[in-house]
Amino acid sequence: MIDTRILRDQPDRVRAAQAKRGLSDAVVDEALAADQARRRAIAEYEARRGEQKALGKQIPQAQGEEKQALLERTKALAAEVKAAEAAQVAAEEAWQAAVLAIPNLAHDDAPAGGEDDYTVLETVGTPRDFAAEGFEPRDHVELGRMLGAIDMERGAKVSGSRFYFLTGVGAQLELALVNLAMEQARNAGFTQVIAPSLVRPRAMEGTGFLGQAADDVYRIEGEDLYLVGTSEVPMAAYHSDEILDGSSLPLRYAAFSPCFRKEAGSHGKDTKGIIRVHWFDKVEMFVYTTTEDSDAEHQRLLAWEKEFLDKLELAYRVIDVAAGDLGLSATRKFDCEAWIPTQGRYRELTSTSNCTEFQTRRLDIRGRFPEGTAPISTLNGTLCAMTRTIVAILETHQNADGSVTVPQALRPHMGGLDVLKPMHA
The missing domain is CATH 1.10.287 (Helix Hairpins)
Incomplete structure (x- = not known):
């Protein structure tokens, strides 16, 4: 609010x-x-x-x-x-x-306009030139089948379209990513959290997800509960109706949770593979801080996201999202988009938003300072959304024989495995 x-x-x-x-x-x-x-x-x-x-x-x-x-x-x-x-x-x-019904006021520095009016702030790394290496890259669906890592057919059979199984090295890869993300967050001073994926309406409304995003939210019929699309929701409500000690700020949390999205309005988009799915796991950074420090904290969250993508040896760019493409709660948002070779374009892998006092006013969260109580700000940032990150790793680090080289930083979390080898031709 x-x-x-x-x-x-x-x-x-x-x-x-x-x-x-x-x-x-x-x-x-x-x-x-x-x-x-x-x-x-x-x-x-x-x-x-x-x-x-x-x-x-x-x-x-x-x-x-x-x-x-x-x-x-x-x-x-x-x-x-x-x-x-x-x-x-x-x-x-x-x-x-x-x-x-009024969205957060867009930041003065956020670009005006809609989805296509973003500003590219930085490009990191160079996409691989597969033609120069002498082979045509396979997409993640084919690589996932060859490696025994992704099973789309049985996912659709069991749960319907936009569902999947991660199997073998696919499941191993997700767990390695979770551990690497949590390790980085822990080393940066974040409190690790396993967050609930079911919340009451107040948590959804308080974070702004029952506004313009309501059509994308799953509601449990007969229960006063919603499935979250991000652990931003339970983490924003974590301190609802509380007055926090101002000297304890910033409070930084890294929360793991499954995430569920209807993907309303995405009919015909990304129907192949695991780019756009109804369920995925994610590690989300969430911060409570003073409003005066929120812009600086936003830059810190972006830096942590970039650090993680650098560890995965991905080529990516950072964009300043246009005001018309911001969520209800955000005053400004930065996206990190990784290069996906078979699509020949950058796709969003992580994002970080500064929500200033919008969510804390709705959820009645304040800080106690020497001069009295005052509103505080919240920020969120994706450290790792598993499915899209797996797509980027498989396609970026593939080899001509269908094997995939494991990024150096992930190998300790993969039992020392350095190459994922095909099981099927």
């Missing part, structure tokens, strides 16, 4: 932020109107309650017809107070709904 003082005192700033995202500014006027209606409803209720209290003091002192008139007024006033209270509750709900 945005700072309502900004909405009231600087509505044009909010309108400009909406325009930067390519969104209508009608929500700003709706929220301001709802705020005025809420204030009127509060004033009306307090006026009726004030009269009710005054009558309560007058009645014991009155006699005869005066007392009877006061008693009659009391009965009528009770109904008016009840109606005013109901109107106040309705106005408060309308105000809250209007404010919750």
Whole structure:
């Protein structure tokens, strides 16, 4: 939720932020109107309650017809107070709904525009020239079959489209990636977490995932629970309704969890392989810090993501995501996109977002500082999303015979294995 003082005192700033995202500014006027209606409803209720209290003091002192008139007024006033209270509750709900519909204000440095208006900040490494090496690269589906690492057919048979089994060295590769990611996070001072994948509605709403992303969320029918699409959700709610010691910030967590996404709107996109799936495992970095340090912490999260991709010896680029492609909660987001040889393009592997105070205001999380309590900020960053990382490793480090060279940093977590060898032609 945005700072309502900004909405009231600087509505044009909010309108400009909406325009930067390519969104209508009608929500700003709706929220301001709802705020005025809420204030009127509060004033009306307090006026009726004030009269009710005054009558309560007058009645014991009155006699005869005066007392009877006061008693009659009391009965009528009770109904008016009840109606005013109901109107106040309705106005408060309308105000809250209007404010919750407004996305976080895009960062001044975030590019304006939509999905294709990102800015490339950096390109790291050079994609392999397979033609110069004398062979045509295989895609990860064929490599996964040859290595006995990915079974798409049985995944579809058991669970449907966009599901898979990781088998043999495929499963071994995922576990190695989890261990490498957790090792790096631990060495950087993160607290390791195994997070739940089922959360209550407040956690989803508090992180902004029941807004524009609601269609991509799985809800458990008959239960007041949702399957998370990222451990950002349980980690944001981890300290909900708490006041944190300001001297303890930043609090950094590295959380592992399965993630579930409907992939709504992706019909016909990436239908082959494990680029876009309904379930995958992920290690997510999540940070609570002061708002003043949030931009610097955002850069630190990006640096940790780059460090991990460097360990995997991948060619990648870093982009500054355009405002129109930001999630509801983010003020700015950086994506690291790895080169996928058989697609001839860069694909998102990790991302990191600065959500400033948007989530903590919704989840009632504050910090206690010498000058008093104050809002704090949250940030998140993917350290390793398993399926896409496996795709990038297999395709980047493949050899002409279908074997795959294991990146040096992964070998200790693969039992010393340096090459994945084909089981099938």
